[in-house]
Amino acid sequence: MIVFCIVISILELAIERALLDPKSMKANVLFGLDISLFTIFMIDIFLKVISVGFLFNGDHSYLKNPWNMLDFVLVMFSVC
Numbered sequence: 001m002i003v004f005c006i007v008i009s010i011l012e013l014a015i016e017r018a019l020l021d022p023k024s025m026k027a028n029v030l031f032g033l034d035i036s037l038f039t040i041f042m043i044d045i046f047l048k049v050i051s052v053g054f055l056f057n058g059d060h061s062y063l064k065n066p067w068n069m070l071d072f073v074l075v076m077f078s079v080c
Helices: 002-015 025-052 066-079
Strands: none
Touching: 002 025, 025 066
Protein backbone atom coordinates (compact mmCIF):
# COMPACT_ATOMS: atom_id res chain seq x y z
CA MET A 1 0.00 0.00 0.00
CA ILE A 2 2.77 2.46 0.92
CA VAL A 3 4.70 1.65 -2.26
CA PHE A 4 1.54 2.37 -4.25
CA CYS A 5 1.20 5.71 -2.44
CA ILE A 6 4.83 6.52 -3.22
CA VAL A 7 4.23 5.84 -6.92
CA ILE A 8 1.10 8.03 -6.86
CA SER A 9 3.11 10.77 -5.11
CA ILE A 10 5.82 10.60 -7.77
CA LEU A 11 3.21 10.84 -10.53
CA GLU A 12 1.55 13.77 -8.75
CA LEU A 13 4.89 15.60 -8.57
CA ALA A 14 5.51 14.90 -12.26
CA ILE A 15 2.10 16.33 -13.23
CA GLU A 16 2.38 19.43 -11.04
CA ARG A 17 3.98 22.46 -12.67
CA ALA A 18 5.11 25.79 -11.30
CA LEU A 19 3.13 27.66 -13.96
CA LEU A 20 -0.14 25.90 -13.12
CA ASP A 21 -2.97 28.32 -12.37
CA PRO A 22 -3.59 28.01 -8.60
CA LYS A 23 -7.34 28.51 -9.08
CA SER A 24 -7.76 25.74 -11.65
CA MET A 25 -9.53 22.47 -10.95
CA LYS A 26 -6.32 20.56 -11.71
CA ALA A 27 -4.41 22.53 -9.06
CA ASN A 28 -7.14 21.89 -6.48
CA VAL A 29 -7.19 18.15 -7.19
CA LEU A 30 -3.39 17.93 -7.00
CA PHE A 31 -3.39 19.87 -3.72
CA GLY A 32 -6.00 17.53 -2.23
CA LEU A 33 -4.03 14.51 -3.41
CA ASP A 34 -0.85 15.95 -1.92
CA ILE A 35 -2.51 16.49 1.47
CA SER A 36 -4.02 12.99 1.39
CA LEU A 37 -0.69 11.34 0.60
CA PHE A 38 1.08 13.37 3.26
CA THR A 39 -1.51 12.22 5.80
CA ILE A 40 -1.02 8.58 4.78
CA PHE A 41 2.76 8.91 5.12
CA MET A 42 2.42 10.53 8.56
CA ILE A 43 0.10 7.74 9.72
CA ASP A 44 2.65 5.21 8.44
CA ILE A 45 5.43 6.83 10.49
CA PHE A 46 3.18 7.10 13.55
CA LEU A 47 2.21 3.42 13.40
CA LYS A 48 5.81 2.28 12.90
CA VAL A 49 6.99 4.40 15.84
CA ILE A 50 4.24 2.95 18.04
CA SER A 51 5.11 -0.61 17.04
CA VAL A 52 8.93 -0.50 17.33
CA GLY A 53 9.71 2.66 19.31
CA PHE A 54 11.29 5.85 18.05
CA LEU A 55 14.98 5.65 18.93
CA PHE A 56 15.81 4.15 22.31
CA ASN A 57 13.88 0.87 22.23
CA GLY A 58 16.68 -1.44 21.15
CA ASP A 59 18.11 -2.50 17.83
CA HIS A 60 14.77 -2.46 16.00
CA SER A 61 13.83 1.13 16.86
CA TYR A 62 12.42 3.23 14.04
CA LEU A 63 15.38 5.58 13.56
CA LYS A 64 17.99 2.82 13.74
CA ASN A 65 16.99 1.61 10.27
CA PRO A 66 18.57 3.72 7.48
CA TRP A 67 15.47 3.46 5.24
CA ASN A 68 13.26 4.66 8.07
CA MET A 69 15.67 7.53 8.72
CA LEU A 70 15.37 8.57 5.06
CA ASP A 71 11.59 8.19 5.21
CA PHE A 72 11.42 10.34 8.35
CA VAL A 73 13.61 13.10 6.88
CA LEU A 74 11.61 13.23 3.65
CA VAL A 75 8.27 13.42 5.43
CA MET A 76 9.60 16.10 7.83
CA PHE A 77 10.80 18.14 4.84
CA SER A 78 7.31 17.95 3.37
CA VAL A 79 5.96 19.46 6.61
CA CYS A 80 7.91 22.65 5.91
